[in-house]
Structures are given as C-alpha cells and as structure tokens.
Amino acid sequence: MYPAAFDYLAPTSKEEALDILAERGSEVKVLAGGQSLIPMMKLRLAQPGTLVDINGVPGLNAIDTPNGYLRIQALARHNDIVRSDVVAAENALIASTAPWVADPLVRNRGTLCGSVAHHDPEGDWASVMLALDATVVAESRDGGEREIPIQDFLVDIFTTSLQPTELLTEVRVDRYTRGGGNYQKLERKVGDYATVGVATHLELDDGGSIAKAGIALTSVYSQNLKVTAAEELLVGKQPSTELFAQAAQVAKDACDPTSDVRGSAAFKRDVVRVYTERSLAASLAGAQG
Amino acid sequence: MEITVNINGTDYAADVAPRMLLVDFIRTEAGLTGTHIGCDTTSCGVCTVLVDDTPMKTCTMFAVQANGKSLTTVEGLKENGQLSPIQEAFKEEHGLQCGFCTPAMMLVGKAFIEENPNPSDDEVRWAISGNLCRCTGYVNIVKAIQTAGATVAAGSSQEAS
Numbered sequence: 001m002y003p004a005a006f007d008y009l010a011p012t013s014k015e016e017a018l019d020i021l022a023e024r025g026s027e028v029k030v031l032a033g034g035q036s037l038i039p040m041m042k043l044r045l046a047q048p049g050t051l052v053d054i055n056g057v058p059g060l061n062a063i064d065t066p067n068g069y070l071r072i073q074a075l076a077r078h079n080d081i082v083r084s085d086v087v088a089a090e091n092a093l094i095a096s097t098a099p100w101v102a103d104p105l106v107r108n109r110g111t112l113c114g115s116v117a118h119h120d121p122e123g124d125w126a127s128v129m130l131a132l133d134a135t136v137v138a139e140s141r142d143g144g145e146r147e148i149p150i151q152d153f154l155v156d157i158f159t160t161s162l163q164p165t166e167l168l169t170e171v172r173v174d175r176y177t178r179g180g181g182n183y184q185k186l187e188r189k190v191g192d193y194a195t196v197g198v199a200t201h202l203e204l205d206d207g208g209s210i211a212k213a214g215i216a217l218t219s220v221y222s223q224n225l226k227v228t229a230a231e232e233l234l235v236g237k238q239p240s241t242e243l244f245a246q247a248a249q250v251a252k253d254a255c256d257p258t259s260d261v262r263g264s265a266a267f268k269r270d271v272v273r274v275y276t277e278r279s280l281a282a283s284l285a286g287a288q289g
Numbered sequence: 290m291e292i293t294v295n296i297n298g299t300d301y302a303a304d305v306a307p308r309m310l311l312v313d314f315i316r317t318e319a320g321l322t323g324t325h326i327g328c329d330t331t332s333c334g335v336c337t338v339l340v341d342d343t344p345m346k347t348c349t350m351f352a353v354q355a356n357g358k359s360l361t362t363v364e365g366l367k368e369n370g371q372l373s374p375i376q377e378a379f380k381e382e383h384g385l386q387c388g389f390c391t392p393a394m395m396l397v398g399k400a401f402i403e404e405n406p407n408p409s410d411d412e413v414r415w416a417i418s419g420n421l422c423r424c425t426g427y428v429n430i431v432k433a434i435q436t437a438g439a440t441v442a443a444g445s446s447q448e449a450s
Contacts, residue, residue, distance in 0.1 A: 001329055001330075002308055002310070003308045004308075005306065005307075005308055006307060006308060007307070008290065008307030008351070008353050010353070010356075031354075034349060034350065034351075034354075035331060035349055038331075038349045038350070038351070039330060039331050039349060042329070042330075051307070053353075053354060055354065102419075103334070103418055103419030104344075104397075104415070104416060104417075104418060104419045105334055105337055105344055105345060105346050105397070105419035105420070106331065106346070106349075106419065108343050108344060108345055109345050109346070109349070109350070190418035190419065191332060191418070191419060
C-alpha cells in the first residue's frame with residue numbers, strides 16, 4: 001500500500017520546522033515516530049500535502065526535570081521512556097504504561113507526544129496524561145510557546161486544539177513527593193488496541209489522606225475519558241478498599257463501551273470496575289511504599 | 290529525492306519518491322530480498338531490519354528517512370563468511386519452519402541478546418512479541434535465541450579472559 005504523493009521536508013532545526021509550519025500550515029503533517037501516521041497515510045485516511053520530518057531536529061528528545069516538572073519531549077520514543085531512570089524515579093503511572101504501548105518494535109520508533117497529538121481514542125498515553133493533568137506545550141513561529149492543559153488539548157477523536165502552525169514540543173507533568181500510579185491494560189494480543197485500559201494516579205498528604213487523584217479510561221468511550229466524579233470522590237478521604245470500590249463503580253457507570261470483537265459492552269464495563277480497583281490499590285501501594 | 294543508505298556496509302544511492310517505503314527500497318533498489326513484506330500494516334514484523342542497530346518495521350518508515358543511516362538486514366548477519374551465532378542457533382534449534390519470519394526473528398534476537406545474553410523464556414517471548422510466526426508455535430525460536438545468547442556470552446567471556 002502506498003500513500004498519496006507528498007512533499008518531504010526534513011528540517012535540521014526547530015526554527016526551520018516552525019518556519020515550514022508557518023508558511024504551509026494546514027497542508028502539513030509533522031512526522032515523528034510515524035507509527036500511526038504512516039499506516040493512516042498508507043490507507044489514505046490521511047493525505048497531507050507536506051510531511052515535515054522532525055527526526056533530524058536536535059534538542060527534542062529530552063526526558064528530564066528542568067523546572068520542577070517532568071518533561072517528555074517530542075522525539076522521546078516509547079522505549080526511551082521504558083528505559084528512563086528519570087521516569088522510573090519520577091512518575092509511576094508513566095513508567096507503568098510505557099511497556100504496554102504497542103509492541104517492542106513500534107516502541108523503538110513511536111513517541112508519547114505523537115500519540116497524544118494523534119489522539120486516537122484507543123491510545124494509552126492520552127488517558128495517562130488526563131489522569132496526571134498534564135500540560136501540552138506547543139510552539140509556533142509567530143505565537144511563541146503556548147501551554148495547553150490536556151483537557152483543553154484533547155477536543156474529540158483524532159482532533160486536538162493544536163493549531164496547524166504549531167509544533168507539539170513537549171508534555172509536562174507535575175512532580176510529586178508522596179504518590180503512586182499504575183496502568184492496567186487488557187489486550188487480546190501484543191500490539192492490539194486495549195480492550196480496556198485504566199490509568200490511575202494518587203498523591204497522599206502528611207496524614208495519609210488522598211490529596212490528589214487521577215483516573216482515566218481507554219477504549220471504553222468515544223474518546224479517552226477522565227472520570228472527574230471518581231477523582232472527586234477520593235480526594236480528602238483516607239484510602240480504603242471500600243472507597244476504591246465506590247470509585248470503581250463510578251468509573252463503571254461513567255464509561256460507555258461498545259460491543260465488538262474484543263468483548264461485549266457489559267464485559268468491558270465490568271473490566272473497568274475491576275481494573276480501576278486494582279489500579280488504585282497498586283497506586284496506593286506505590287504512594288505508601 | 291537523492292538518498293544514500295548504507296546496508297550491511299555497502300552504500301546504496303538512488304533517486305526515490307518520498308513515499309517509497311523503506312522495505313521497498315531494500316528489496317528493489319538494493320536487491321536484498323531477505324527482508325520480507327507481510328501484513329504491510331505494522332502488525333507482523335517480518336519487514337524488520339536494524340536501523341543504526343535498533344530493530345524497526347520498514348513498512349512503517351519511508352526510504353527518505355533512512356538517508357545517511359546504517360542498516361543491517363539478514364544478508365548482513367554472517368560473520369567472516371560463516372554463520373553468526375544467531376544464525377547457527379536457529380539452525381541447531383530448528384527455530385524455523387517455512388522461514389518467512391526468520392530474517393526478522395534473527396535480527397530482533399541479535400539485538401536483544403546484546404542487551405540480555407541470558408534471558409528467561411518470558412523475556413524472549415516479550416522481546417519477540419512484535420513478530421508473528423504462524424508455523425512454529427515459537428518454542429524453538431525462543432530456544433534458538435537463548436542458545437545464541439549463551440554462545441555470545443561465552444565468546445565475550447573468552448575474549449575477556
């Protein structure tokens with residue numbers, strides 16, 4: 001299968017990339033890992049007139065904590081995240097998710113930022129970013145840097161608030177001192193979309209009560225679903241099995257899965273409940289550990 | 290677009306359309322047909338080659354993206370005209386039946402045992418989980434990669450002593 005013809009540009013600096021975006025705008029697609037974009041182009045679901053390959057742009061592959069937040073830049077591959085000591089030390093939810101994204105070969109090439117920008121409703125990373133209240137950073141030549149809360153960034157399936165002239169350069173996640181996180185994913189086989197995915201993140205205060213909670217679901221709604229009602233239920237309370245069961249029930253009620261080859265809607269709803277309980281228990285163990 | 294790709298130590302230069310897939314460059318421009326096309330949808334992994342030593346699916350890269358890179362395909366596995374440890378192990382352990390997935394399996398296995406020369410069954414199965422085999426049931430592929438790991442580890446400890 002071959003994509004429709006396109007112009008290929010491979011800038012060697014961020015400025016050059018932003019110039020191309022400013023001049024060509026909506027006909028451009030940015031190519032990072034390409035593990036979703038290239039298959040979509042081959043199926044001709046995407047037919048960009050210009051492909052801007054940013055793989056040769058230096059200074060876009062950091063995974064670090066420069067200004068009090070964890071930063072993952074546009075060219076950090078899934079397997080860079082799997083292997084990152086910074087991620088292992090800083091963010092349990094991201095560390096727990098990375099090995100479950102796609103398959104080992106796709107992980108060598110695909111990127112977290114690309115996955116978020118693509119916003120496939122069945123992608124894992126958008127749920128993780130929702131649970132963590134991440135900030136997406138976009139840059140453009142004429143607008144400079146723009147910080148976008150993840151909930152404003154993810155508009156609808158395959159649609160984000162990223163402007164045609166903007167490049168998604170990094171995501172930022174707050175650091176925490178006493179917290180934990182966990183991703184639970186049911187998949188039929190490696191590389192398949194999640195049948196159900198549940199991302200949770202918990203932070204505790206000095207008294208052991210829940211200071212911050214994040215819960216988001218993959219593949220069980222028209223897009224990645226942040227379950228705000230379940231998060232609000234948890235905050236300010238002492239963690240307990242009963243409390244987590246209540247939150248899991250809220251998540252089960254909030255989702256709206258479809259019946260398909262991966263399972264019936266009723267089955268998926270119940271997996272949401274069970275996985276939310278498990279994921280919260282694992283997050284708590286991490287936060288208390 | 291004029292590109293030059295180094296494959297197994299030889300430079301291949303060609304003027305290609307940007308939409309040419311890397312796997313087609315390898316097969317038609319370089320004439321190296323040991324790299325196969327299977328699903329063509331980023332699922333089966335038979336088109337895997339090492340791009341600067343990292344296994345990647347070449348049906349999901351454009352040839353222009355490999356400009357200036359060094360690739361290793363199955364034709365580049367042999368060492369000094371002899372079978373390399375990973376090839377020898379696939380032969381000894383009967384790690385193939387029809388052979389269609391074998392070039393990719395060996396390349397993934399080679400990259401993996403360089404990181405982890407003494408892997409468990411589960412670790413090997415995890416490492417090859419992006420590669421489909423429809424014949425073997427994977428048992429002998431797992432064995433072959435473990436055997437090759439042991440050979441490589443023994444060789445490097447001999448060099449060290």
